[in-house]
Amino acid sequence: MRTRIRAALLGGIASAAFGAALLAAPAANADWNGTCAISYYQQSGTGHATGWCGGTGPEKYQIGVKCANGLWYWSLFAKDFGDTTGLTADCPTGYAAVGYDWRRF
Numbered sequence: 001m002r003t004r005i006r007a008a009l010l011g012g013i014a015s016a017a018f019g020a021a022l023l024a025a026p027a028a029n030a031d032w033n034g035t036c037a038i039s040y041y042q043q044s045g046t047g048h049a050t051g052w053c054g055g056t057g058p059e060k061y062q063i064g065v066k067c068a069n070g071l072w073y074w075s076l077f078a079k080d081f082g083d084t085t086g087l088t089a090d091c092p093t094g095y096a097a098v099g100y101d102w103r104r105f
Contacts, residue, residue: 034081040065040097047097050088055081059104066099067091078105 034055041048049065057080064074068091075087081104091097 036061036102038063038100038102040100042096045096046093047091047095048088049090049097049100050086051100051102052079052084052086053081053102054084057081057083061087061102061104063087063089064101064103065089065091065097066101067095068098069095072101074103 034053036051036053038049038051040050047065047067049063051063053061059081060078061081062075062078063086064072066072073089073091075089077087079085079087089100
């Protein structure tokens with residue numbers, strides 16, 4: 001199970017509201033001691049998630065967003081752990097983000 005440490009809401013910018021959290025590595029990933037920083041936000045009624053994972057490759061990660069339609073949508077690409085340029089996942093137009101996560105490859 002992933003431990004989530006919730007950070008304070010960052011406030012609204014234009015029509016977007018932001019929330020942030022750090023996700024600790026799950027117990028099954030004991031050989032990886034990095035951290036993932038993921039946030040999700042709503043913009044014009046549509047949800048998005050963005051984030052990055054620290055650590056070292058060659059294993060990869062993806063960012064996911066759970067949308068109000070009950071489905072998960074994952075970033076189109078995977079990046080190596082340690083590549084902090086980040087990824088984004090988007091809900092379909094008009095669906096809010098209700099959760100977020102990351103997965104390891």
